[in-house]
Ligand SMILES: Nc1nc2c(ncn2[C@@H]2O[C@H](COP(=O)(O)OP(=O)(O)O)[C@@H](O)[C@H]2O)c(=O)[nH]1
């Protein structure tokens with residue numbers, strides 16, 4: 337366990353003593369339990385941004401209901417466990433009720449047992465699967481100006497004033513940036529400890545395959561757009577980066593059936609100039625004349641599963657001769673959907689920092705508990721002590737330096753600011769990621785680069801022209817480099 341983990345556990349142990357015999361003890365126990373559990377990642381964004389579809393792609397099963405239906409209006413947690421189970425938490429009650437469910441057309445169908453969506457605080461789905469072992473995914477209904485109730489739920493859920501809800505990290509989905517998306521993100525963002533901000537939020541340019549009408553180069557265009565968004569000042573301070581993902585394609589790739597593969601093969605056997613015209617729009621593809629193989633219902637189903645872009649990509653892959661089985665097609669589509677990249681980003685930026693992000697949530701929540709019992713003996717001391725941890729523990733200082741760099745109010749040369757972000761772990765916390773080197777770099781190369789950077793920043797830190805804020809950030813970065821240098825030297829032996 338890291339130093340932060342040890343210190344957080346220690347202060348929670350102390351809190352258990354301080355609050356022994358009070359109602360707050362339940363809360364302290366809950367905080368500890370959560371610290372030991374998986375990282376909680378919320379999927380947020382507007383209605384129809386593709387949240388539930390992306391969740392399914394991440395889980396690798398068609399589990400979350402998509403589109404409309406009453407369960408899509410309820411915050412739903414998906415977590416690993418030993419048995420398949422769904423618990424319903426009625427609004428205003430801590431007592432969950434086990435509810436019936438079945439899977440129709442793959443997606444989970446939950447029987448709310450007489451409750452309306454507005455009477456349900458959340459559903460907790462336990463689903464034994466390795467993909468949820470280290471991460472609990474939380475599907476949110478999303479914001480829709482037409483539906484105030486669902487909007488309120490999303491906000492309540494992400495609101496740090498709500499006791500037990502904030503996620504440790506957030507994936508924010510947007511189809512393309514609307515000013516309303518931006519204000520929604522800004523509403524999540526604030527400087528309190530557990531709030532989503534540039535250190536625990538990633539934006540996904542979702543439904544990326546639809547960019548430019550699903551043309552074969554849609555993902556390339558989506559990449560360019562994401563890059564542009566990622567450089568935008570307002571967005572930079574809210575999220576660490578913007579990645580394009582075609583969630584539908586990713587979901588279909590992980591759940592591809594042999595029948596679907598054979599149908600695509602049949603289509604691919606036809607000459608491209610025969611089929612090509614029908615692939616220009618969804619309507620044409622569905623209404624294609626009888627010379628196209630497959631029935632119009634089959635074609636419509638394919639379209640619902642792959643989208644126009646996915647059908648085109650699949651045909652191109654099969655025709656290329658590099659793909660001759662369904663699993664090869666699945667791998668090709670996964671790669672093209674952007675989900676592989678997203679998995680990688682989640683594992684470096686979220687999982688790589690999981691302990692720190694969870695500790696951050698725990699300390700923030702403990703602070704709220706102390707605040708609720710200001711006169712209880714030991715409460716004020718506890719509060720002071722946890723503040724000391726947050727301000728002195730290096731991983732927290734690193735996150736806060738990173739957030740202030742991303743906020744754009746620290747002045748410096750662009751190149752310096754970018755390198756500092758990298759050292760502080762904006763691309764991940766492996767030595768190669770901090771140093772901007774290839775993953776395969778040798779220990780010698782990494783140590784040399786770390787030493788060089790260390791010198792560079794120490795020199796700059798001594799420069800009287802450097803602002804106080806920049807000095808602080810540089811100090812943190814120097815300390816991060818020192819940590820890496822020690823670890824790299826130890827690894828060498
Ligand atoms: N073409 C395309 N359609 C998508 C994608 N993701 C979701 N959709 C479709 O968009 C609709 C809404 O998706 P859903 O996941 O329910 O959105 P949510 O309201 O944000 O949860 C569904 O019909 C999905 O099939 C995508 O990546 N590409």
Ligand SMILES: [Mg+2]
Nearest residue numbers: 387388402408
């Ligand atoms: Mg949904």
